Amino acid sequence: MNFEWTAEEQAFREAVRDAIARYGSPEWGPRDFELTTPELAETCRAFCRALAKEGLLTPNWPKEYGGRDASPWEQLILSEEMHGAFEPRGPQYMNVNWIGPAIMAYGTPRQKELHLPLIANGDVFWCQGFSEPDAGSDLSAMRTAAVRDGDTYVVNGQKIWTSYAHAADYCFLLARTDPTAEARRGISALLVPMDSAGIEVRTIPNIAGAHVIHEVFFRDVHVDASCLLGAENDGWALVLNSLANERIGIARFERSARALDAAVANARQAGRPFGPCEKELAGRALAYNEVARVLNYAAVQERISAGEGPRPAASISRVATVTAIRRTAETSLELLGQPALVDPEADEQLATATTVAIAAGSYEMQLNNVARLSLNLPKG
Amino acid sequence: MLLQLTADQDQLRQSLRVLFDRQAGWERSRSLENDVDRPLLSSMQQAGFLDVASTEGGTLLDAVLVVEEAEAACARAPVAARALVAARLLDSAPLVVGLVDTDPCALTRYAGLCDAYLVLDSGGASYAEAAQVDVTPEPSRWGYPLGRVRVRRAARLGSGTGGRLLAAWQVALAAEMGAAMRRAVDLTATYVTHRTQFGRPIGSYQAVSHALSEAKVATEGTIWMARRAAADPDDTILAAAAATYAADAAGLIVQRTHQVTGAIGITREYGLVASTMRLGVLRSELGGPRRHAIGLAELRWPQP
Numbered sequence: 001m002n003f004e005w006t007a008e009e010q011a012f013r014e015a016v017r018d019a020i021a022r023y024g025s026p027e028w029g030p031r032d033f034e035l036t037t038p039e040l041a042e043t044c045r046a047f048c049r050a051l052a053k054e055g056l057l058t059p060n061w062p063k064e065y066g067g068r069d070a071s072p073w074e075q076l077i078l079s080e081e082m083h084g085a086f087e088p089r090g091p092q093y094m095n096v097n098w099i100g101p102a103i104m105a106y107g108t109p110r111q112k113e114l115h116l117p118l119i120a121n122g123d124v125f126w127c128q129g130f131s132e133p134d135a136g137s138d139l140s141a142m143r144t145a146a147v148r149d150g151d152t153y154v155v156n157g158q159k160i161w162t163s164y165a166h167a168a169d170y171c172f173l174l175a176r177t178d179p180t181a182e183a184r185r186g187i188s189a190l191l192v193p194m195d196s197a198g199i200e201v202r203t204i205p206n207i208a209g210a211h212v213i214h215e216v217f218f219r220d221v222h223v224d225a226s227c228l229l230g231a232e233n234d235g236w237a238l239v240l241n242s243l244a245n246e247r248i249g250i251a252r253f254e255r256s257a258r259a260l261d262a263a264v265a266n267a268r269q270a271g272r273p274f275g276p277c278e279k280e281l282a283g284r285a286l287a288y289n290e291v292a293r294v295l296n297y298a299a300v301q302e303r304i305s306a307g308e309g310p311r312p313a314a315s316i317s318r319v320a321t322v323t324a325i326r327r328t329a330e331t332s333l334e335l336l337g338q339p340a341l342v343d344p345e346a347d348e349q350l351a352t353a354t355t356v357a358i359a360a361g362s363y364e365m366q367l368n369n370v371a372r373l374s375l376n377l378p379k380g
Numbered sequence: 381m382l383l384q385l386t387a388d389q390d391q392l393r394q395s396l397r398v399l400f401d402r403q404a405g406w407e408r409s410r411s412l413e414n415d416v417d418r419p420l421l422s423s424m425q426q427a428g429f430l431d432v433a434s435t436e437g438g439t440l441l442d443a444v445l446v447v448e449e450a451e452a453a454c455a456r457a458p459v460a461a462r463a464l465v466a467a468r469l470l471d472s473a474p475l476v477v478g479l480v481d482t483d484p485c486a487l488t489r490y491a492g493l494c495d496a497y498l499v500l501d502s503g504g505a506s507y508a509e510a511a512q513v514d515v516t517p518e519p520s521r522w523g524y525p526l527g528r529v530r531v532r533r534a535a536r537l538g539s540g541t542g543g544r545l546l547a548a549w550q551v552a553l554a555a556e557m558g559a560a561m562r563r564a565v566d567l568t569a570t571y572v573t574h575r576t577q578f579g580r581p582i583g584s585y586q587a588v589s590h591a592l593s594e595a596k597v598a599t600e601g602t603i604w605m606a607r608r609a610a611a612d613p614d615d616t617i618l619a620a621a622a623a624t625y626a627a628d629a630a631g632l633i634v635q636r637t638h639q640v641t642g643a644i645g646i647t648r649e650y651g652l653v654a655s656t657m658r659l660g661v662l663r664s665e666l667g668g669p670r671r672h673a674i675g676l677a678e679l680r681w682p683q684p
Contacts, residue, residue: 001389001441002382003611009381073381264681274681276674283673286680287624291601294608298600301383319597364586370593374600375569377583377592 003297005073012074016056016081023050024088030348033087034212035167041125044090048122051089058096058120065104065112066120072300079251084258091126091164093250095119099126099172103191106230106238111191115170127168127194129159129175129216130239136161137365139174139239140183144218146175146190148225148232153177153190155198155221163359165201165214168194174239177232184236189229196221208355252321252356253292256328259349260285263332266343270336278335285324285331292317292324312373315366322357322366329353383604385445392432393445399423400453406654409454414517414525416493417457421475424450424459430475433467440548443467444555444610448603451559454654456524458490460552465498468548468613469505469541479549480513480529481666489661491515491527499534500549504542506534523658546675547609547616549666550623554606557626557662560655561599561633567652568592568637571644588640595636598629620676627669630659 005013025043035041051057052066060075061067075097082089089096100119103111118124135141144157155175165171171192178186192199198221204213230238264282268274274282295317302313330353332346340346357363371377385393403420424430424446433443443464450459458477466473474495480488482501492515499506512533520526537545569592572583582588605625609618634656638645645652663669 001385001607001611003608005381261681268684279674279677279681280670281673282681283620283624283675283677284628284669286676287605287621287628287673290608290618290621291605291625294604295597295601297381298383298604301381305384313600316597316600319594320601323597364590367590367593368586370596371583371589374596375565375583375589375592376573377569377589378573378581380580380584380586 005077009071009073009077012059012070013077013081015054016078019051019054019056020081020085020088023047024085028086028088030086030344033090035090035125035164041090041167044088044092045122045125047088048090048092050122052120052122057089057092057122058100060096061100061116061120062104065100065116072304076251076296076300080254083251084254086255091168092119092122092124094128095124095126097250099128102172102189102238102241103229105241106189108226110226111229115191118169124169125164125167126170126172127162127165127216129162129171129173129192131161132158133160137362140187140236142174142176142187144173144175145179146173146177146188146223148177149222151225152222153225153228155190155192155218155223157218159216159218160204160214161359162201162214162216163212165194165216166203170194171199171216172229174235181233186233187235187239188232189235189238190223191227191229192221192223193227196223198222208351251296252352253289253296253324255352256292256321256325256349257286257289259345260289260328260331262345263328263335263340263349266346267335270339272335272337274335281331281334285327288320288324288327292321295320310373312370315361315369316374318361318366319363319370322363325349325356326353388437389442389445392429392442393449395427396429396446396449397453399427399429400449400455404450404453404455406454406651409456409654410648412456415456416476416490416525417455418476420455421457421459421462424463425475430459430463431467432463440464440468440551440610440613441607444551444607447552447555448559448562451556451655451658452563454563458494460556461489461498464552464555464610465545465548469498469537469545470507478529480508480531482531483667486528486665486667487518487526487661488515488529489524489526489665491525491529492517493525497529497531497534498545499531500542500545503536504539505537505545506531507537508532508534521657522661523654524661526661543616544613546666547613547619550619550672551606551609551613553662553665554602554609554619554622554626557630557659558599558603558606560659560662561595561602561630564633564637564652564655564659565592565595565599567655568595568641568645571641582640591636591640595633598632602626602629617676617679620672620679623666624669624672624676627663627672630663631669634659 058067059070146153173190177188198219200217202215299313299317329349333340432438447460461477476494478494478497480499514530517527605622609622
């Protein structure tokens with residue numbers, strides 16, 4: 001067991017930091033990853049293209065797809081540094097972490113030829129069409145239908161809570177292709193161009209950010225059958241694997257740790273007290289952030305060791321990260337007082353604390369996973 | 381970064397389990413209510429387990445693995461003080477070492493049963509032989525013999541050793557708590573899987589399974605944080621963070637495991653108390669979570 005970064009891993013971290021300094025926008029702020037304006041989307045795309053040219057966008061991918069077979073540890077380092085810098089890759093972290101790998105694992109030669117270079121070059125934004133109004137935590141209850149009609153699927157239905165749909169070029173869509181099958185069977189994955197006729201994107205006003213979530217309506221959308229990823233009606237395993245990768249794909253603990261540092265610095269600068277009570281709060285929050293960090297590291301090791309098998313550590317790390325983010329948010333409010341509500345970093349942390357336990361599998365679903373996979377408790 | 385046991389560490393753990401199967405366990409621990417298990421410590425010393433951190437190729441992380449196994453086996457002996465803390469400060473140490481916090485409120489585990497004591501006060505670290513301290517035993521039902529120790533005379537261990545003693549002690553506490561938590565949570569998971577009420581195992585109810593899942597997360601966090609801090613023993617921030625989290629988490633584990641186990645959990649026969657009562661001592665040592673957290677903040681954000 002060894003907690004030290006190798007010389008290569010440290011050099012990689014320095015290279016990432018250097019790239020952020022050289023290619024990142026100095027104005028890139030806490031919520032800009034939501035790409036609320038076309039200018040921000042272009043800034044993000046330009047940054048990702050620059051990363052790609054430096055070999056820093058998809059280093060963990062195989063060489064044949066534009067990567068260099070870097071270890072999952074380097075993928076984690078990349079995520080730590082990017083998330084610490086307000087994620088200047090915007091939604092492209094999804095491309096790198098799980099959409100690209102899913103296409104590599106399940107895609108046809110033609111799909112690989114089309115999509116992987118686009119992703120590896122930093123040219124495209126994706127969104128994920130998973131949740132529906134009546135299929136959230138119970139994702140298998142989805143009803144959006146894709147009906148085969150010759151060489152196309154005709155898609156009808158609605159997705160909701162979709163991040164980045166307003167800017168996305170493609171949607172990683174899950175749809176029901178066999179309505180008669182048991183809930184977890186009969187679901188397929190489709191790689192759908194977002195400029196297809198019949199797709200409508202509506203922004204959902206919310207407290208988390210101007211464009212962060214959307215409704216996406218599909219009305220008689222004709223999707224070429226060549227867009228089917230993997231076997232028809234066999235998309236559930238593909239989904240499970242994708243979600244497991246997503247759970248450790250974002251180094252939220254790094255942003256939380258930096259937000260805590262900023263809260264202490266800003267509170268001191270504002271002349272706020274930093275006595276025993278405040279130190280106790282801040283110290284506890286720091287401890288929770290460091291635990292979230294090491295549990296995310298343990299989840300990466302599990303990903304390396306367990307392969308495609310069950311991964312309880314992914315859910316354990318997610319629960320710990322939620323707790324750490326909430327601690328940081330509460331501590332920021334205590335340290336800064338009401339100015340926290342108008343401080344960009346503290347405000348973002350408070351908003352994140354409200355939403356972090358919902359996205360990518362709710363907090364309660366993670367606890368269910370821990371109960372089943374780690375404690376071996378019986379199902380209800 | 382490689383967060384799995386090496387072949388040597390796996391072998392170490394297996395060997396410890398063999399020893400503890402023979403010479404430790406809750407029944408043996410109960411029979412030694414106000415004593416220390418010297419025969420067990422002697423066996424561990426003969427096998428090299430107490431000096432694993434100072435032997436060639438050994439690390440403090442190896443000592444953490446020894447502590448984890450000892451605590452899981454309810455060993456009634458200050459294994460962490462000897463194998464982890466003393467290893468960090470002394471070239472050689474006697475068999476039974478106690479750790480003394482000179483705060484007037486502090487109690488010392490195994491007080492009066494140790495050969496020597498490592499002492500932490502505002503001036504740093506010092507070393508006292510058993511004959512150099514006065515001990516007032518305190519009746520205890522908390523899983524360890526407890527007492528108050530007044531140090532009459534002690535040898536200073538040199539500059540900088542106070543911080544090293546504190547950090548090593550914090551890592552030891554986190555490792556001990558993590559192992560005690562794991563035992564308590566594992567025992568409780570087995571219980572709620574077999575205990576049936578209203579026609580179902582109670583572990584199938586989300587109220588129970590979620591409570592225990594959060595306890596599992598706190599346990600894994602404590603264990604991994606202790607290991608991480610042990611791997612970098614000069615990083616006092618990591619040590620303080622490990623102790624802060626562990627002391628917080630220990631309170632959660634005691635509440636959750638007893639709540640879902642019900643009345644059987646508080647009996648001596650059942651064995652949950654073997655770990656949860658100890659957690660009461662461990663989480664309050666060195667001033668408890670509040671003092672750990674304040675110290676951590678002062679290390680991370682020193683006064684400009």
